[in-house]
Amino acid sequence: RDVEKVDRQDDRAAARLLSSDVLEYHLGRYPHRHGVALYLFFMGELFDAWQNRRLTHAVRILMVLRCRYFLTVWRQHIVSHPDHSLHRNFISRESYDIFITLCDSLVSLILVYRELYADYPLLPWLHSTESVEHIFGVLRQLKADFTFWDFLTLVPKLSSILGGTFITLSEEERANRTAAGYWHTYLDSRDIDLEALVTWPSDELLDRLTDRAFADVVPIMELVGIDATAML
Secondary structure, eight states, X not given: OOSTTOOTTOHXXXXXXXXXXXXXXXXXXXXXOHHXXXXXXXXXXXXXXXXXXXXXXXXXXXXXXXXXXHHHHHHHHHHHOTTOOHHHHSOOHHHHXXXXXXXXXXXXXHHHHHHHOTTSOOOGGGSSSHHHHHHHHHHHXXXXXXXXXXXXXXXXXXXXXXXXXXXXXXXXXXXXXXXSSOOOOTTOOTTOOTTGGGOOOOHHHHHHHHHHHHHXXXXXXXXXXXXXXXXX
């Protein structure tokens, strides 16, 4: 179902693509294709930094900084290479902007919470449009082409569905309802570590994380023949 009659809106297919199993398979099947492996690894880290329930915020920052360095070094390599061009040898401008924004906004969220909401845990996966997408998806099941008035009249039924049937279904039951489409996980609190989510990195630690992130990326980029220190 990930190959035939594929649904490009299938969240679970995207999650599987960035899983460790896919990365392991790729490295085993195509051991010399380092570029794809690096892309899968760093993109997987980026999304895990937003979605993981147990990571400390310091680790999240390290992960997104590594991804940011990877993207910027890769892009600068394409720009400086005489035989490469951004429109042919790089991801789209829109994708690049989105990924950079994801990196920067997570760091910004952590800093804002540290300064203004230090007593409250930061749950980064809730700072998204996922809940809105879920509501609209349920509304379309009730009425495919709904108006604002329809939305108001459907609120009681919508509340019943969101607070009843969806909550009581197990993850496997929800997965088996459809082979494709949106897959919402914002209500999943399994293995959540609230203590880690209310622990804030200091400015000194942020400086060390920045240096470490770049130091981690340098030898990784050497696998594909890119000198990261010369690109930045």
